[in-house]
Amino acid sequence: MQGAISFTFDDGYRGAFEFGGAELEAAGLKGTFYIFTDTSAIYDGELASTSLVREYKDKGHEIASHTTNHSNLGFLTASGNVDSLTQVLSGSVEELNERYNQYTSSMSIPFGSFRYETLGYISQYFYSARSSQFGFNLATPYDFYALKSWPILSTTSPAYVDNLLSMAETYGTYLPLMYHDLLDEPFDEDSLIYTYSRALFSETVQYALNRNLWIDTYERIYKYIRERNALKIFHLESGEMDSQPGHFSFEADDALEDSIFNVELTLKVYLPASWTEDTVTVGPEGEMNYMKVQQDTLGSYIHYNCLPQTGVSINVYDGKWIGTGLTDRFSLPAEVKLVAAPNPFHHETLIRVSESSNADAFLIVRDIHGRIVREIMAHTDKTYRLSREGLSPGIYIVQLVHSGKSKASLKLMVL
Numbered sequence: 407m408q409g410a411i412s413f414t415f416d417d418g419y420r421g422a423f424e425f426g427g428a429e430l431e432a433a434g435l436k437g438t439f440y441i442f443t444d445t446s447a448i449y450d451g452e453l454a455s456t457s458l459v460r461e462y463k464d465k466g467h468e469i470a471s472h473t474t475n476h477s478n479l480g481f482l483t484a485s486g487n488v489d490s491l492t493q494v495l496s497g498s499v500e501e502l503n504e505r506y507n508q509y510t511s512s513m514s515i516p517f518g519s520f521r522y523e524t525l526g527y528i529s530q531y532f533y534s535a536r537s538s539q540f541g542f543n544l545a546t547p548y549d550f551y552a553l554k555s556w557p558i559l560s561t562t563s564p565a566y567v568d569n570l571l572s573m574a575e576t577y578g579t580y581l582p583l584m585y586h587d588l589l590d591e592p593f594d595e596d597s598l599i600y601t602y603s604r605a606l607f608s609e610t611v612q613y614a615l616n617r618n619l620w621i622d623t624y625e626r627i628y629k630y631i632r633e634r635n636a637l638k639i640f641h642l643e644s645g646e647m648d649s650q651p652g653h654f655s656f657e658a659d660d661a662l663e664d665s666i667f668n669v670e671l672t673l674k675v676y677l678p679a680s681w682t683e684d685t686v687t688v689g690p691e692g693e694m695n696y697m698k699v700q701q702d703t704l705g706s707y708i709h710y711n712c713l714p715q716t717g718v719s720i721n722v723y724d725g726k727w728i729g730t731g732l733t734d735r736f737s738l739p740a741e742v743k744l745v746a747a748p749n750p751f752h753h754e755t756l757i758r759v760s761e762s763s764n765a766d767a768f769l770i771v772r773d774i775h776g777r778i779v780r781e782i783m784a785h786t787d788k789t790y791r792l793s794r795e796g797l798s799p800g801i802y803i804v805q806l807v808h809s810g811k812s813k814a815s816l817k818l819m820v821l
């Protein structure tokens with residue numbers, strides 16, 4: 407199982423968006439921001455404006471619930487105040503959905519305070535909740551309404567976080583990292599224990615990029631895990647496809663609501679040894695896609711991404727049914743990598759792509775504030791040439807972009 411992490415931010419501080427969100431954007435990553443909708447509830451720091459939150463929502467970051475007013479759900483449950491409990495949950499969903507034109511499916515439990523009965527109320531309005539209990543989550547977590555996380559405090563070093571990332575990578579667990587406010591200037595670490603330095607956060611992001619981890623929003627990862635755990639695969643014994651020699655069909659269904667649980671799973675389909683990438687095609691309802699055949703100790707196989715949906719069959723052509731199962735990873739690791747030499751550099755560096763680039767692929771160079779400072783077209787099929795002309799000394803993030811999406815990223819240092 408490939409490990410996975412999420413960068414999550416509680417309370418909706420402006421610094422979390424302006425600094426944390428900017429660092430994630432520069433690295434081609436997305437985060438999750440838990441906000442409360444009653445802004446009079448803030449007790450310190452400065453909250454992000456609605457326009458700033460909407461800006462990051464439109465960029466693909468997850469905006470999730472922290473109740474309407476940062477309520478202590480455990481206290482409300484223990485005191486029997488069910489009306490207030492349901493109001494701070496349902497009201498948050500309604501306001502977030504209307505304000506940001508979205509469907510809010512997850513939340514963070516304020517103060518990490520809950521009782522067992524609390525989770526039942528949460529499940530009426532959300533599909534998952536992140537708690538502040540320290541720990542990792544296995545691929546089969548105990549409770550999707552109290553997933554564990556790891557709070558990051560002002561004194562937490564990036565090296566310490568990297569140790570956590572190493573454990574998530576080694577043991578294939580899911581680790582949401584929990585931040586609050588971020589500042590881009592010196593501050594008193596003893597009094598602002600839930601505030602983190604932007605520079606340290608940037609360093610942590612680079613540690614994460616150097617790990618073989620799936621880094622995504624809380625929503626996408628919890629949905630993937632729930633789909634994965636619930637998935638059932640059915641070989642279709644009859645039908646038009648099976649009536650033709652050399653064809654087979656199957657359905658993959660998780661029995662979850664398709665409109666909500668819409669994250670692709672990666673299936674691992676085993677094939678006869680004689681099949682090659684020139685003869686294997688896979689497609690739902692007749693849609694044809696040539697697939698690359700790979701090998702492991704069990705034989706030949708293909709990876710195929712699909713949405714598990716009732717009644718949608720996946721047809722494999724030119725072969726016979728052998729077996730289908732989930733791949734043993736959260737998601738396929740990126741096949742494209744960027745390597746620069748020299749790095750750091752004084753005058754010029756060559757950036758190489760691990761595989762042939764598409765003709766319209768190009769590089770974007772961003773400074774540490776996320777601003778685009780250079781766009782570079784390919785020098786050769788796999789090589790891009792970057793001159794330091796016009797670049798000040800410092801750290802830069804290079805992204806390989808194709809079809810509007812970041813395919814790989816690299817940290818560069820200009821001396």
